[in-house]
Amino acid sequence: MKFPKPHTLKQISDLLECQFVGDENFPVLGMNEIHVVEAGDIVFVDHPKYYDKALESAATIVLINKEVTCPEGKALLISDDPFRDFNKLTQHFKPFVSSSASISPSAKIGKNTIIQPNCFIGNNVTIGDHCLIHSNVSIYDDAVIGNHVTIHAGTVLGASAFYYKNRPEGFDQLKSGGRVIIKDHVDIGALCTIDKGVTGDTIIGEGSKLDNQIQVGHDTVIGKKCLIASQVGIAGCVVVEDEVTIWGQVGITSGITIGKKAVISAQSGVSKSLEGNKSYFGTPADDFRSKYKEIASIRMIPEILEKLKIK
Numbered sequence: 001m002k003f004p005k006p007h008t009l010k011q012i013s014d015l016l017e018c019q020f021v022g023d024e025n026f027p028v029l030g031m032n033e034i035h036v037v038e039a040g041d042i043v044f045v046d047h048p049k050y051y052d053k054a055l056e057s058a059a060t061i062v063l064i065n066k067e068v069t070c071p072e073g074k075a076l077l078i079s080d081d082p083f084r085d086f087n088k089l090t091q092h093f094k095p096f097v098s099s100s101a102s103i104s105p106s107a108k109i110g111k112n113t114i115i116q117p118n119c120f121i122g123n124n125v126t127i128g129d130h131c132l133i134h135s136n137v138s139i140y141d142d143a144v145i146g147n148h149v150t151i152h153a154g155t156v157l158g159a160s161a162f163y164y165k166n167r168p169e170g171f172d173q174l175k176s177g178g179r180v181i182i183k184d185h186v187d188i189g190a191l192c193t194i195d196k197g198v199t200g201d202t203i204i205g206e207g208s209k210l211d212n213q214i215q216v217g218h219d220t221v222i223g224k225k226c227l228i229a230s231q232v233g234i235a236g237c238v239v240v241e242d243e244v245t246i247w248g249q250v251g252i253t254s255g256i257t258i259g260k261k262a263v264i265s266a267q268s269g270v271s272k273s274l275e276g277n278k279s280y281f282g283t284p285a286d287d288f289r290s291k292y293k294e295i296a297s298i299r300m301i302p303e304i305l306e307k308l309k310i311k
Contacts, residue, residue, distance in 0.1 A: 001177050001199040002030035003093055009061065009075050012042070015092060016085045021067065022075030028061055031089055033219065035237055035255070036200040042089065044082040083165050087175045090199070094177030097123050097141070110147065122158070128184070139180075140196065146184035152212070154191040157182070161198050161218030161236060174198060176218065183207075183224075189214065195236070205242065217254065229266070241276060263288075 010024035029040030034050075037043045037059035044063040045054035054062050055071055063077045063085060070076050079085045103109075103121040110129035115121065120138040127133070128147035137151050140158025151157070157180045164171040178197025182188070182204045189212035196202055197219040204210070205224040214228055217236035222228075224242045232246050235254035240246075244258050247266040252258070259276025269283030279288035282295075 001032060001090075001094065003028070006040075009077070012061075012089075013077055016063075016077065016079060016088060018080075018085065019067075019078040020076060021070045021078065022061075026061070026075040030199075031086070031093075032059070032199045033197075033237075034059070036219065042077070042086075044086040046082040083172065083174065087172075090175040090177040094175075099123055104141075116153075134190075143180045143182070143196070145182045146186065146206070148185045149182055149187070151182075151188045152190040152192075155188055156193050158196040159193060161195050163198060163218065163236070178202065178219065180204075186210075189230070192216075211248075223260070244276075 007028045008024060009020050009022055009026040009028060012028050013020040027040060028042060031042040034043050034054060034057050037057050039058060039060050041059045042061040042063055043054050043057055043059035045051055046065050051068060060074050061077060062074065063079055063082045065079055065082050067078050099122055102119065104123045104125065106123050107121045107125040109127050110131065112129055113127055113131040115133045116135040118136045119133055122139060122141040124141055125139050125143045127145040130147055131145060131149045133151050134153040136154050138156045143158050160176040161174065163174040176196050176198050178199050179201045180194050180196050181201050183206040185207045186204050187209045189210055191212055192210055192214045194202055194216040195218040200219050202216060202219055203221045205222050205226065207224050208222055208226040210228045211230040213231050215233045217234055219236050220234055220238040222240045223244065226240055226243065227245045229246065229248040231249045234252045237255045238252055239257040241258060241260040243261045245263045247264060249267045250264050250270065252270040256273040258274050261277045262274050263279040264270060264285060265281040265288065268281055268285040271284045274280055274285065280286060281288045282291040
């Protein structure tokens, strides 16, 4: 997420009421999660296990809960609670603004686009040309919908990320200030839920087709011409490359990559990155043929035991 205009390190530290290390005029251009940070971004870290990863990332400002040696060309913001202060920045730069209309006056709707009754279109939403938005669809603030997109009834685009910090008093949610971007010629079925990015974008690539009742987590990027069947659940920060096919009830863990033209069979559980141009099945998902040989071998165990007369 980029800020509307550049800020200085001192301006951000004053906003957070925290100390800083570095030139007070050090430029701060935005904020992002570690997997999408760029130069000028703030990244937060609150556990020693991840200090090095944050300090060595592309981010040039690190919001951290301990004063450490600052790498050359970077700056630090020293906070007693980086999680809280990252939320504070999101709230400041991306505040929730209540809409008084079912279609916000700031939304932009393209030509020949049809929006059926009982839809909600939030602030600063952009919907392209020749789209069809069926009834009871909710499109939260800042979403970007391309041309020739169809979204079926009951789908929600832009709900908050499922991202919590466990505190003694309960769970504290990381606020989401990102967007959902739907590219051209995408079809989305009924009752799908596509969460917005925490600070970046959740993206559905051009020409991809989603069946009914699919969950796509925050900051996930789905490539072009993918086919995803009903009841698939994709966690946050997943990369699904172009022309991947995912059949029904597949579950995919966070932070992994599914390679181009991979095929994942129904009811598989994907716990690690998968190479492209291969077919997969099972939990954990593995090469389709290997998995079926494994299942065939397991079925032979009773027969083998009987031959060995092992009761």
